[in-house]
Amino acid sequence: MSKVRLGIVGLGNIGKFHTGYLLEGKISRCELAAVSDAYAPSLEAFKAKGIPTFEKCEDMIRSGKIDAIVVATPHFLHTTLGIDALQNGLHTMIEKPISAQKADAERLFAVAKEHPKQVFAGMFQMRVEPRYIKLRKLIAEELGQLVRVNWIITDWFRTEAYYASGGWRATWKGEGGGVLLNQCLHQLDMLQWLCGLPSKVRGFCQLGQFHDIEVEDSVTCYLEWANGATGVFISSTGEAPGTNRFELVGTRGKVVLENNKLTFTRNDADMIEFSKTSKSGFAKPDVWNVEIPFDTVANAHAVLMQNFVDAILDGTPLLATGYDGMGSVELANVLLYSSLISQTVDLPMDSKAWETKLNELIANSKHQKKVVQTQVEDFTKSFRK
Known part of the structure; x- marks a missing residue:
């Protein structure tokens, strides 16, 4: 060939x-x-x-x-x-x-x-965008042990016309979820590509908060990693003008990606070691403020x-x-599942538990939008027996 x-x-x-x-x-x-x-x-x-x-x-x-x-x-x-x-x-x-x-x-x-x-x-x-490649390098080589992760990405504003543009959109049956599974998949992929999958999560998701839809369009989620690092992931399709700020803190400093700028505030010493050895109760490590340049991919x-x-x-x-796609799907599923059952959920999640819950949501759907792509029906019947 x-x-x-x-x-x-x-x-x-x-x-x-x-x-x-x-x-x-x-x-x-x-x-x-x-x-x-x-x-x-x-x-x-x-x-x-x-x-x-x-x-x-x-x-x-x-x-x-x-x-x-x-x-x-x-x-x-x-x-x-x-x-x-x-x-x-x-x-x-x-x-x-x-x-x-x-x-x-x-x-x-x-x-x-x-x-x-x-x-x-x-x-x-x-995964090929230089800003995230450089961020990954900083995490691996400069940031020290991960302590805290915050990603606020609420600049996904969508109107009712957007959701009306396809019968499958924003339905349990046609899409299987909302802002987490649709808009935020690439950010969730980055989150686990950069930081690894968390060990437990607690989701707080609002269904149809800003739109006439049955799935989540506003989320605030808590994440915890095995080493004790914690994180918050916030997103929405109903907030304008919205924010996109990704902040990671390690024992050697803080890195922020916002407004097309990647900035690194580097501690002169590991903060844990500094805390243990300093003789002053109010002292802080000296810092270097560095802006990390990056190119863009056309x-x-x-x-x-x-x-x-x-x-x-x-x-x-x-x-x-294709196998790399599992992490983002698991995060989108488990954050929503955690919210719906009002419980913290350990990872890896039980895939059958979410499948059962999703089938219940589909069966009890009140919107009953007509899915215009009839292949959804045909192929689901053919392959998922």
């Missing part, structure tokens, strides 16, 4: 974004060979370009026209379409979240492990896509495997 024939299923916002740079030739040794969407009008522009189109993704998967697929559909289809693609010999990249719930991710991973020759990737593009999604192609053709190691 000298070129990867790529198919994309799901032509919503992110699916169309991927097709854009692929059609512009931004990815070497790769061509957009087919697209699929259950909403027929979305296919017209691609038909006009001579690109094969499919209303049913299972037909595209079995068409022989593609070598690899990007799954960019509503959340519950990620698992079922990913399994179908892998079982039919396709290299597979899944958009976030890797699955709507941990139990589904476990099912997907089991199939991926049965097909080790196929590349199984996740679209977690924040298109981080394209970097991950090129890496996916290179992994298929050359065996290049993936920057983000």
